[in-house]
Amino acid sequence: MPRVPRASDVIEIFSERSISYAFAGIVSLAFAGLLWRYRGDGMLSGLAITLMVAGVGCIIFAIFCGLQVRKVTTHDLKCPYCESPNVLVAAPTEDLPCTTCNRMIPVIDGKTVPVSQVRCGFCNELNFYSEKTEVLLCESCNHEIPIAHDESGAPRKTIPAAFVVVDDEAMYELQLTGHGKHKEEELIGALQHILALNRGQVKQMLAELPVTVLTGITRKKAEMLKAQLGLYEGEVEFHPMEEVRR
Ligand SMILES: [Zn+2]
Ligand SMILES: [Zn+2]
16 A cells, blocks of 8 residues: 655645646736737737636646645644654555654554563663564664564564553573672672572682573663672673573
C-alpha cells in the first residue's frame, strides 16, 4: 500500500498548482485582451479567442485546486517517542518517520503502537522499542539490546501494562575484576554479607579474580552493588546476560 501523504505536503502541492494555473490564466487573458485590441482586420481574433478560452480554463482549474486545499482532511498522529504531532491526510497504513525526531513510528491497523523504554546495557542511553521491533540496536552506541521475546522466539505480541513502564527488564551478571589492598578486610566483610558466604570462601573467591559474583540480577541491583563494593575499592563490572543463557 502506498504511504499516506502528510497533510502539509498535499496542501503545498495543491497551493502551488493553484498559484501557477492562476498566473498562467491571467497571462493568457492579458495576451488575449491585447490581441483583441489590436486584432486589425480580424487576422488575430481567432488566436485571441483561443487564448481567452485557455485563460478562463486555467483560472477555473486554479480555483478548483484552491478549493481542494480546504478539503484536505487531517489525521493527527502523535509520535510515541517525542510526542510531537504528525499530520497526515488519513490514518497511516504503514510505519512512517516522525518529522521531529526521525524515528520510525510503528503502525498497526492504522494506529500507533505503544513503545517501551529500555536502557542500553553498554552506554546507558535510553532506547525505545515496540512489539514490531525485532532487533533493537542502541541509538547511541549501536550495541544490540536484548528485548523480550515469547517462547517461540518471536518478539512478544502483547506487552503487559506493567512491562511498559519497566525501565530495563534485562538481567545482569556482576563480576568482580579486582580490588585495592587498603580496604580488603571491609571488602571481604561486604561480600560475606551480600553472598552469605563465610570468610574463607570469600578469600578463596578473591584469589581467583575475575570472578562472577552474582547472575540474574536487575540493573538497579547491579548498580547498587557496584557502588557498595566500590566503597571498599572493589572493581566491579556488570553486563546484560545473553538471551540464550536464560
Ligand atoms: Zn518523534
Ligand atoms: Zn548504547
